[in-house]
Amino acid sequence: GAVRRRRRRRRRRPTPTSTPPHPTLSASPPRETAAAGRRRRRRRRLRRRGAARRGARGLERPPVFVAPFPPSFPPAPAMSLEAEDPAAAPADEPPPPPPYESVANLPESAVEGEGNKALAIVVSDPVKQGEGMQAYVSYRVATKTSLPQYRWAEFSVIRRFRDFAWLQSRLMDRNPGIIIPPVPEKNVVAKYSFNADFIERRRAALQVFLNRCAEHPTLRQSADLQLFLEANEEVWAAEANSGGAGGAVDKKVSRLGLSLKSLGQSVSRALHISTPDASVESTLTEDPEYERTKAYIRSLVSHLDDAHREAAGLVKQQKEQADALARFGTSVILLGNTESGKLGNAFSELGNQADSLSVDLARHAETTGREFEAPLKEWALTAASVKKVMQARSVALLELETAAESVNMRSGKLKRLQATVNTPPDKITGAERDLQDANRKHDAAKEHYEYMKSQMAKELVRFQEQKANDLAKVMADFTKTQANNCRVVADAWGSLVPRLEQLQSQQAAGAE
CATH class of the missing domain: 3.30.1520.10 (Phox-like domain)
Known part of the structure; x- marks a missing residue:
């Protein structure tokens, strides 16, 4: 009671009419508490960190240039950002x-x-x-x-x-x-x-x-x-370091959770726990043409992997042949050093030609690896990326089916509550709210799935056109390279044939 009386007396005191003191001459403000100081510093850190992240995503300010600019390109203003602590990065990185x-x-x-x-x-x-x-x-x-x-x-x-x-x-x-x-x-x-x-x-x-x-x-x-x-x-x-690269792991966990949820709802359907609602489709299937495309992509990945593996083996064999030819050339040159006259010269010429040809074969193996094996590897990995997108579409379809089952279950629950006598109104209101929430989730899942369908329709056409053009060029370049290599090898060995045949004739005449 005494406290309330003192508060009432303070409120009754007249407000002073004199001019308030100048802000610069007023008394110092009250000292902030330790908790208020901590909150103020935390808000300031969060604002700085948010500004740094917004600048990183939107590139609102130019990066700091270290190298000097030419006179026609003025330097950008320096930017002060508070980077994330490196200790926050994963331990294994x-x-x-x-x-x-x-x-x-x-x-x-x-x-x-x-x-x-x-x-x-x-x-x-x-x-x-x-x-x-x-x-x-x-x-x-x-x-x-x-x-x-x-x-x-x-x-x-x-x-x-x-x-x-x-x-x-x-x-x-x-x-x-x-x-x-x-x-x-x-x-x-x-x-x-x-x-x-x-x-x-x-x-x-x-x-x-x-x-x-x-x-x-x-x-x-x-x-x-x-x-x-x-x-x-x-x-x-x-x-x-902000953790933006963890999407793949999150997707795997999400996919596993959705699969388990779908299994549980399948059991629920088998036990007739929920009452289906004809307004929402509970069993969804893909278009038959898309299913054929999925089968084609699976086959394509397998065959591209096989083709790349054999191409890698071909490149390895060509490199080994070049090394073997170089060793053969060295051994023949050494053999020619033990002989005299035209026979020694012939061995030396044969060894030098083999050594020179080994360099051409090694260069040819590098070209084959760069222009044939590497593109096959790239397209094998690209086809695997198509499989990942198709798996993501399957996950989106599973989410849509899960959302449809949730709508069916909540719709059936609401009908049962409405059909039951003396059901409390708050239960019916809660069931209606749950049904509205399930419908919103279903609409979002359907919109996401339809968006993926429309995107993939364009992406698959683009993939097929680009694949056909690139692989046709790869095969054409490969055959030209092989034909050119065969001509180089044939010309190199063919240039020795007349002289070696002449040497053979001379040796045969001398023996007679």
Whole structure:
């Protein structure tokens, strides 16, 4: 009571009419509590982190350029971003790459050979970074573009293999129904041996991956692709460490959960727990033409894998033949050194021709690997990517069927409650609310599935056209290369035939 009386007396006091003191002369504000200070600092950190992430996704501010600009290209203002703590990265992943002079203007010849594309990308300069198990290879990704969303016409960044894998995973997560080009497969043994041939093959495959993305009408406009190509190391490390590459794992878990849920609902249907509603279809099937396409893709993946395996064996055999011919040439030259006269000269000439021809065969094996084996491998991986998109469509269909079953079950429950005498109104209201929520989920799942169907209809046509054009060129180039190699080998050995036949005649006449 005494407290309330004091509060009433304070409210009755007249408000002072004098002019309030100047803000600069007023008394100091009350001292904030420790909890308020912690909350204020936490809000400030969250605002800074949100600004950094928004800048990384939208590229609202240009990356920090380390290399000097030409006079005609003024430098962008520096950007201060608070990067994610590297310790927050997964334990099994090495820390982010060290700072590089990552974004710089390029000379005119940096992306030559790419024609007049709107977005041309070259992956070059593989460099080993680090030692031991933490070692990796970095690549310079040079871009030349005329697309308006990019801030510069020519620029480059430094990326490593896991950054390319991150980009592919992000594109798969954010572009349902689109066939994402493949990145090369991981090869732990070859990676840690740092074999030059392996590094060159991976570099070429990564360049093909980026240019396939740049040629795609939808992926070309992707903000994730632009972030990969433009962002400096600070922005890129903050985005890559934010956990954005975990979509594949989440999809597997989601797929498993949906399968178990579908199994449980199938049991429920068998036990007649739910009452079907004719307004929502509970059993969904794919179009027969699409099912035939799925069977074709499965067969295509298998046959492309077989063709690539045999092509790799052919390249290996050609390399072994070149090595064997080089060893044969050396041994014949040494044999000629033990002979005198025309016979010794003939052995030496034969050995030199074999040694020279071994170089041509080794070069031919490299050409076959680059122009025949590598494209077959790429298309085998691309067909596997088509299978992944089809699996995602199956998951979308399963989600739609699950949503339809949920609508049926809640509709049946509502009908039973309405048919029961003296049912409390709140139960009926709750059942109606659940049914509305189930209908919203069903509509969203149907919209997602129909979107994937429309996207895949266009993507499969594009895939078939591109595959037919590329593989036809691959086969034509392969036959031309083989024919040319056969002519080179025939001419090389044929040039020796007249002289060796003449030597044989002379030796036969001398023996007589």
